[in-house]
Amino acid sequence: MILTITLNPAYDLIYWVKEIEQKGETQLSRAFRTHSSAGGKGINVSIYLASVGVENIAMGLIGGHTGRTIKRSLREEGIITNFTWISEETRSNVAILKKGQEDNPIEINSTGPEISERVLDQFMEQYETMLHRVSCVVLSGSLPPGVPKSYYRKLVEKAKETGIRTVVNTGGEYVRPAAKAGPFLIKPDIRERKEVMDQALTNSQSIIDAGRKMLDFGTEFVLLSHGLTGDILISKDKIWELKANREELTVRNRVGAGDSLIGGIIHQLEEGKSVPEAVRYGLAAGMASVEVYEKICRDTSLVRAQLEEITLNELGDSTK
Amino acid sequence: MRVKDIMTRDLTAVRENQSLKALIFLLEKSELSGVPVIDKRGTVVGFISERDVIQAALPNYFEMLRTASYLPDINQLSRRLEEIKEDPVSEYMVEDVISVDEDEEDIHVADLIIRNELNRVPVVDEDGMLTGIVQRIDLLGALL
Numbered sequence: 001m002i003l004t005i006t007l008n009p010a011y012d013l014i015y016w017v018k019e020i021e022q023k024g025e026t027q028l029s030r031a032f033r034t035h036s037s038a039g040g041k042g043i044n045v046s047i048y049l050a051s052v053g054v055e056n057i058a059m060g061l062i063g064g065h066t067g068r069t070i071k072r073s074l075r076e077e078g079i080i081t082n083f084t085w086i087s088e089e090t091r092s093n094v095a096i097l098k099k100g101q102e103d104n105p106i107e108i109n110s111t112g113p114e115i116s117e118r119v120l121d122q123f124m125e126q127y128e129t130m131l132h133r134v135s136c137v138v139l140s141g142s143l144p145p146g147v148p149k150s151y152y153r154k155l156v157e158k159a160k161e162t163g164i165r166t167v168v169n170t171g172g173e174y175v176r177p178a179a180k181a182g183p184f185l186i187k188p189d190i191r192e193r194k195e196v197m198d199q200a201l202t203n204s205q206s207i208i209d210a211g212r213k214m215l216d217f218g219t220e221f222v223l224l225s226h227g228l229t230g231d232i233l234i235s236k237d238k239i240w241e242l243k244a245n246r247e248e249l250t251v252r253n254r255v256g257a258g259d260s261l262i263g264g265i266i267h268q269l270e271e272g273k274s275v276p277e278a279v280r281y282g283l284a285a286g287m288a289s290v291e292v293y294e295k296i297c298r299d300t301s302l303v304r305a306q307l308e309e310i311t312l313n314e315l316g317d318s319t320k
Numbered sequence: 321m322r323v324k325d326i327m328t329r330d331l332t333a334v335r336e337n338q339s340l341k342a343l344i345f346l347l348e349k350s351e352l353s354g355v356p357v358i359d360k361r362g363t364v365v366g367f368i369s370e371r372d373v374i375q376a377a378l379p380n381y382f383e384m385l386r387t388a389s390y391l392p393d394i395n396q397l398s399r400r401l402e403e404i405k406e407d408p409v410s411e412y413m414v415e416d417v418i419s420v421d422e423d424e425e426d427i428h429v430a431d432l433i434i435r436n437e438l439n440r441v442p443v444v445d446e447d448g449m450l451t452g453i454v455q456r457i458d459l460l461g462a463l464l
Contacts, residue, residue: 057331063349075328080452082331085349100345122342125335129362 003134003296004058004268005127006042008112010143011091013296014255018099020106032099035253035293038070039093040138041169044256044295048263048285050077051298054270057082057130061115061123061144066088077097082130084123088113095255102251111147112144120147127155131162137180140169141257149173156181169262175214185265185275189258190225206240207232216318221275225258232315235277239316240276242283245309248272249290255293258272261286263296264303280312323429324422326462327443327452334357336365336410340401343409350440356442357413365450366413369439376412377401390422419444422451425464429454 015031016052023142024132038047046058058079062070063086070090071081091110097255098106107306131137132184137159139152152174156166163227171189175196179186188196188210195201199210211222222234231242288297297303334343341392346355347370354369377400419442420429429441433456443452 067349068351071330075330078329080329080331085346087349128360129335129360130331132361 001134001215002054002056002136003130003139004042004046004049004056004138004140005122006040006058006141007115007147007151008091008142009038009043009060009062009067010040010091010109010257011066011070012037012093012095014095014097014295015038015254016102016293020096020098021063021235033293035295037295038073039256039295040173041259041262042138043070043074044259045138045140045169045263045266046074046079047077048238048260048296049266050079051296052263052267052300054118054267056080057134059083059123059127059130061086063087063113066090066092082126084119084126086113086115095232096251096320097253099104102253105254105257109142110174112142115144115146116301117146124154124158126149128158131159134164134167135168136266136269138167138169138262139183140262142172145173145194150177152178153181155283162301167262167266169258174294179214179219180217182220184219185221186214186219187219187225187262196224203243205236210232230281231279233276235275237317240316241313241315242280243311243313244283244287244288244306249287251290252293254290254296254316257286260289260296276312276315279308280310285293285309287317322422323420323424323426323443323454323463326421326426326458327422327454329404329452330421331450331452333362333364333450334409335360336413339406340376340409341369341405341464344370344373344405353439355451356417357409358450362450364417364444364450366410366415366440367417367440368413371436371444372412372414376404376407385413392397417442419439419448420454421445426459430459433459434446 014035016033017029017031020029036056042283043058047057049056059082062083091112094108096106107207139155143151159166166183168183168186175188196210197213201207207224215236226233233240239264261282264282265278268281284303286303287306326346332350356364357366357368359365378398402451418432422443441454442450445451
C-alpha cells in the first residue's frame, strides 16, 4: 500500500484558449476546452497509481467546499482518503494553455491557506497511524504558509524509523531539509528555479554536483530533469542518463507530467523493477501524460509507445 | 453484492484520546454525523456520533423530544458543552461497536443497519483495523 501526502492540495482548473494577450483593457478570452480535477502533486500521483491499479491512501490538509469536492473526486477514482480538516478553504490553481504554445503554459498557483500548529499536530497523529499499514510514502509539492520548511524532513524521518521507503518531489527551499533526512529517492522540482542546493543547474556536470550534495546526506537516489540533457539519475555509486525523443511529442497539457513520472516510478518499483528501469518507465508515463488533455494518461499503450523512445545509459561511477 | 463493492474507502476517524471539541470540529468540517474511534494503530475501538455528544451534554434531551417537554434553556446545552469539551472521546463513545468486514454480503449489512437504526457502519480487516465505512445511502445507491 502506498501513502501520498499533499499538504497543499488544490482544485486544478485548466483552460485552453486560442488567444490571450494583455492589451491594456479588459479582455475576455473564451476557452475552447476546459479540464478540472482534484490536484496538488501528491494527489496527482494518487490518481496515476489508482489508474494502474495500485492501491493507495491520499492524505493532506483540506477545507471548505473545495476540500469536500477534492475528497469526493478521489473517492470516485477509487483512492482511499484520510484527510485532516482545516477551517479555511482549499486553494484553486489555474493553468492557461494558448493554442500553439502548450509547451509554455501560464500557471497561477495560490500560496494556500495559513496552517495552525493544532492542525499540524492532528495531521501528524493521523500520519503516524497510517505508517502502520503502508510500504512507501510519497511526499509531494509545496508547503502551505505556517508549515515549517523542515516539515518534510520530520515526515521522512518518522517513516524511516518504521522502515518505510520515502520518495520526495518538491522544489526550492523545501529540497535541502527533505534531502537531509535521507529519503530513498528525491526529485527536486526545478520549474520555478533552475537551482538545487545552492547549485545552478546549467549543464550535466552541475546536475551531477547538485545530486552528489544530496547523496552526502544519505539520500539513496536523486533524479534531476534538465531540458537540454534529459534526465539524470544518481546513486551513491552510479550515474544514469535517460534520453527521450521529445521532438515527436505533441504537447497538449504539461500539468501533471512530473507527477505521472513519480507515479510511474512507484508503480514499477511495486512491480519489482530496478530503480533505473522504474525511472525509465516513469519518464514514459510523464511524456504520455503531456500528449493527452487530462493530467494523467490512462492509456498504457501510449506509455509503452513512449517507453520505446527512451534510452537508459550508465554514465559511470558517481564517486569520481 | 459484497461490502467491498459498496463501501466508501474513507478512513476519517477520531483517536480515543482526542477531545470532544476536536470531534465536533471534525464532524462540522467533514459534514459527517458520526465517525469510528480508533487507537494509535488504527484499530476500531468505538463509534461516536453527534447524537452521543448531545446525549453527553443533555442526557434527557432525546427523551424530551418524545414527549411534550421542550428545551427550557438553550444556554444550558452551551454551558454543558463548555464543561465537557476537553473530555476525551473515549468517555462518551459507544464501545460495543457494530462493524463488518469487506467480504460480508450487502444483505447482512442492510439487516444490521435496519435492526440497529444505524447511519454508518465501520468496515474493518481481520485485525480490526479501519478500512472504510458503509453508509445507509451506499446501500440504497447499490439497490437502484
